[in-house]
Amino acid sequence: MIFDYAPAPESRSVVRLRENYDLFIDGEFTPGKDGDQMSTVNPADETELARFTVAGASDVDRAVAAARRAYDTVWSRMAGAERGKYLFRIARVIQERSRELAVLESLDNGKPIKETRDVDLPLVAAHFFYYAGWADKLAHAGLGPDPRPLGVAAQVIPWNFPLLMLAWKVAPALATGNTVVLKPAETTPLTALVFAQICQEADLPPGVVNIVTGAGETGRALVEHPGADKVAFTGSTEVGRQIARSVAGSDKRLTLELGGKGANIVYDDAAVDQAVEGVVSGIFFNQGHVCCAGSRLLVQESIADELLPRLKDRIAKLRLGDPLDKNTDIGAINSAAQLRRIRELTDSGAEEGVERWSPSCDLPPSGYWFAPTVLTGVSQAHRVAREEIFGPVLSVLTFRTPEEAVTKANNTPYGLSAGVWTEKGSRMLWTAERLRAGVIWSNTFNKFDPTSPFGGYKESGYGREGGRHGLEAYLG
Amino acid sequence: MRLAVRKTYKLYLGGAFPRSESGRCYPVTSSDGEHLANASLASRKDARDAVMAARKAFGGWSSRTAYNRGQILYRVAEVLEGRRDQFAAGAERAQGLSRAAADQAVSAAIDRWVYYAGWTDKIAQVLGGANPVSGPYYNHSAPEPTGVVAVFAPRNAPLLGLTCVLAPVIASGNTAVVVASERAPLAAVDLAEVLATSDVPGGVVNLLTGRVPEIGPHLASHADVNALDLTGAGAMAAEFEKVAAATLTRVLRPGPGADGGEDVWLDPDPGTARMTPFLETKTVWHPIGV
Numbered sequence: 001m002i003f004d005y006a007p008a009p010e011s012r013s014v015v016r017l018r019e020n021y022d023l024f025i026d027g028e029f030t031p032g033k034d035g036d037q038m039s040t041v042n043p044a045d046e047t048e049l050a051r052f053t054v055a056g057a058s059d060v061d062r063a064v065a066a067a068r069r070a071y072d073t074v075w076s077r078m079a080g081a082e083r084g085k086y087l088f089r090i091a092r093v094i095q096e097r098s099r100e101l102a103v104l105e106s107l108d109n110g111k112p113i114k115e116t117r118d119v120d121l122p123l124v125a126a127h128f129f130y131y132a133g134w135a136d137k138l139a140h141a142g143l144g145p146d147p148r149p150l151g152v153a154a155q156v157i158p159w160n161f162p163l164l165m166l167a168w169k170v171a172p173a174l175a176t177g178n179t180v181v182l183k184p185a186e187t188t189p190l191t192a193l194v195f196a197q198i199c200q201e202a203d204l205p206p207g208v209v210n211i212v213t214g215a216g217e218t219g220r221a222l223v224e225h226p227g228a229d230k231v232a233f234t235g236s237t238e239v240g241r242q243i244a245r246s247v248a249g250s251d252k253r254l255t256l257e258l259g260g261k262g263a264n265i266v267y268d269d270a271a272v273d274q275a276v277e278g279v280v281s282g283i284f285f286n287q288g289h290v291c292c293a294g295s296r297l298l299v300q301e302s303i304a305d306e307l308l309p310r311l312k313d314r315i316a317k318l319r320l321g322d323p324l325d326k327n328t329d330i331g332a333i334n335s336a337a338q339l340r341r342i343r344e345l346t347d348s349g350a351e352e353g354v355e356r357w358s359p360s361c362d363l364p365p366s367g368y369w370f371a372p373t374v375l376t377g378v379s380q381a382h383r384v385a386r387e388e389i390f391g392p393v394l395s396v397l398t399f400r401t402p403e404e405a406v407t408k409a410n411n412t413p414y415g416l417s418a419g420v421w422t423e424k425g426s427r428m429l430w431t432a433e434r435l436r437a438g439v440i441w442s443n444t445f446n447k448f449d450p451t452s453p454f455g456g457y458k459e460s461g462y463g464r465e466g467g468r469h470g471l472e473a474y475l476g
Numbered sequence: 477m478r479l480a481v482r483k484t485y486k487l488y489l490g491g492a493f494p495r496s497e498s499g500r501c502y503p504v505t506s507s508d509g510e511h512l513a514n515a516s517l518a519s520r521k522d523a524r525d526a527v528m529a530a531r532k533a534f535g536g537w538s539s540r541t542a543y544n545r546g547q548i549l550y551r552v553a554e555v556l557e558g559r560r561d562q563f564a565a566g567a568e569r570a571q572g573l574s575r576a577a578a579d580q581a582v583s584a585a586i587d588r589w590v591y592y593a594g595w596t597d598k599i600a601q602v603l604g605g606a607n608p609v610s611g612p613y614y615n616h617s618a619p620e621p622t623g624v625v626a627v628f629a630p631r632n633a634p635l636l637g638l639t640c641v642l643a644p645v646i647a648s649g650n651t652a653v654v655v656a657s658e659r660a661p662l663a664a665v666d667l668a669e670v671l672a673t674s675d676v677p678g679g680v681v682n683l684l685t686g687r688v689p690e691i692g693p694h695l696a697s698h699a700d701v702n703a704l705d706l707t708g709a710g711a712m713a714a715e716f717e718k719v720a721a722a723t724l725t726r727v728l729r730p731g732p733g734a735d736g737g738e739d740v741w742l743d744p745d746p747g748t749a750r751m752t753p754f755l756e757t758k759t760v761w762h763p764i765g766v
Contacts, residue, residue: 142602248715438757
């Protein structure tokens with residue numbers, strides 16, 4: 001039977017975009033000193049959404065100074081319970097405005113409304129709610145009887161989960177008594193700027209949260225600023241290395257959440273339907289723009305011939321298109337630059353002799369799109385098995401024994417996530433114990449929760465975000 | 477009158493005591509300049525061999541039960557206690573300590589091995605636990621050793637300082653490459669003999685004697701070194717941290733007082749602070765259902 005889905009678009013009317021966005025410094029929106037601007041486009045149709053300010057070095061100076069003032073005079077002196085109440089208030093406003101934020105996130109990022117509405121925004125609110133409750137309980141966190149905040153936190157976040165990454169950075173920093181200067185990614189600044197409005201709406205004291213927009217130069221000025229006591233970065237491993245080098249020899253504390261090349265191991269006794277669902281969500285969730293994506297499928301050789309056709313059947317049913325359509329599974333690639341990277345790496349696989357498959361899939365005429373893709377015949381030496389593609393591209397490898405599965409899974413400089421699919425508990429635990437990765441999803445994938453620590457081994461970075469562990473990054 | 481048999485001080489790599497592959501050594505003197513012995517002057521190749529030995533030992537050591545690691549660390553304390561006169565006399569000669577001060581340092585070192593022996597099977601409970609996620613999932617976090625740790629031992633506390641930085645690294649299941657105090661390395665080599673006779677598997681601790689500026693850069697930039705303890709790296713610490721950034725190696729910066737003598741290491745309860753920098757947190761999820 002052939003049937004089509006009628007369009008079911010979420011309304012844009014809930015979002016009121018401004019033409020220009022200023023920086024948010026010391027509780028107020030303020031123009032940049034140099035007057036430089038960039039624009040952010042809707043990646044689904046390449047139309048300009050808004051223009052925003054590029055913060056220069058003097059703007060970053062102002063933001064850091066405001067954060068320092070707020071730290072010294074207000075925030076570090078405030079009773080934890082009161083700090084917590086501000087965070088609870090912010091969590092509530094986020095819940096109230098969650099549909100607006102979800103639509104805006106889908107417009108600016110390109111990810112499906114289904115995900116922003118059901119995953120990103122609920123997690124954002126939950127994260128603020130979780131850390132709000134810690135603010136007056138820090139003495140019980142196992143970090144000493146009187147843990148102290150560090151001061152001003154310089155935070156730089158990526159474009160793949162713009163508001164969720166903001167929550168992961170801002171909520172624990174504020175709960176522990178630090179003040180922040182945060183730089184969102186240059187392709188997705190808009191929800192962070194609405195968050196600035198929410199801080200105003202919550203009457204958060206001026207300077208506790210400062211948002212400076214811009215690209216790499218702004219980020220560099222921020223993390224290298226001598227007034228920052230703490231640097232927190234989520235993004236590429238390459239930039240992470242530069243930041244680690246720049247803070248070396250200083251007193252700045254550093255946490256990094258970087259790239260990954262997660263293995264999703266499917267044993268021969270796995271429940272195949274669930275495994276197929278998990279493999280699909282593991283790599284195609286958020287267009288594969290996920291540092292912990294299960295981008296390497298390791299399937300036991302004896303079931304590969306059974307699993308792969310079922311996997312392809314399932315992938316062929318994914319709906320790619322308008323991010324605001326409630327039926328959409330795969331949205332737009334976030335930027336032209338990212339689309340180029342995905343194409344280049346995927347093409348390198350073809351050049352190295354891997355077999356490439358995509359379902360027949362109409363791509364919209366404008367915007368940045370990449371069809372879900374499966375690469376088979378992949379060996380460990382291929383670039384597509386080693387380098388992070390950060391797109392909807394799955395590399396398939398096989399193994400014969402559990403030892404081989406673990407060896408192949410660990411054969412990467414990264415160590416962020418891994419998946420294990422088996423119905424046998426002892427085998428699951430045996431495998432999980434040997435995988436050198438910070439998050440192991442067994443018989444599930446891509447699950448997140450504010451109480452659950454997240455972060456990597458090896459070149460996936462250091463430090464944890466979420467849970468009690470996430471407090472450690474912001475306390476001395 | 478009997479002629480004393482003098483000891484050749486060598487490296488400790490993979491459970492054996494080789495000389496430096498470079499064939500070099502350097503003179504070690506007491507605090508007032510008297511010649512004590514020659515120590516091996518380790519080379520870049522020795523450093524690489526040490527990392528290789530530590531990596532080879534990591535799988536086995538990290539998968540020992542915590543109880544077993546505790547037994548072995550306690551055994552180190554037992555053997556050290558049996559040789560306490562040797563270490564006290566060595567500290568008198570090398571550092572010019574009074575006998576009472578030397579005794580105090582040796583006692584503290586022995587007690588520190590006992591202290592960390594007790595931590596091996598408690599650290600996971602203190603740092604890990606259940607995470608109450610919002611959904612039908614079992615979710616649990618536990619610490620794991622990060623891997624191979626290069627330890628720059630304190631320069632002015634050759635036995636006690638070394639014990640204070642080394643024991644916490646291996647207690648949690650890491651393996652170590654130690655650069656001993658350049659000026660006073662003999663106690664470290666003596667300690668290696670204690671480790672070798674205490675059921676510590678070969679390769680878990682590897683000891684280099686020599687010059688930090690010569691060996692250090694190769695350890696800091698080595699892709700198979702997971703973490704650095706820069707306590708004794710002195711003026712090179714910032715440079716090593718910079719080099720380590722290329723492979724995102726974990727770094728414990730030298731803290732205040734890192735260059736002090738034995739007295740800065742006397743706190744009998746240092747807590748978890750020297751273990752947590754060399755641990756990773758692993759979180760495991762599993763659905764709950766029938």
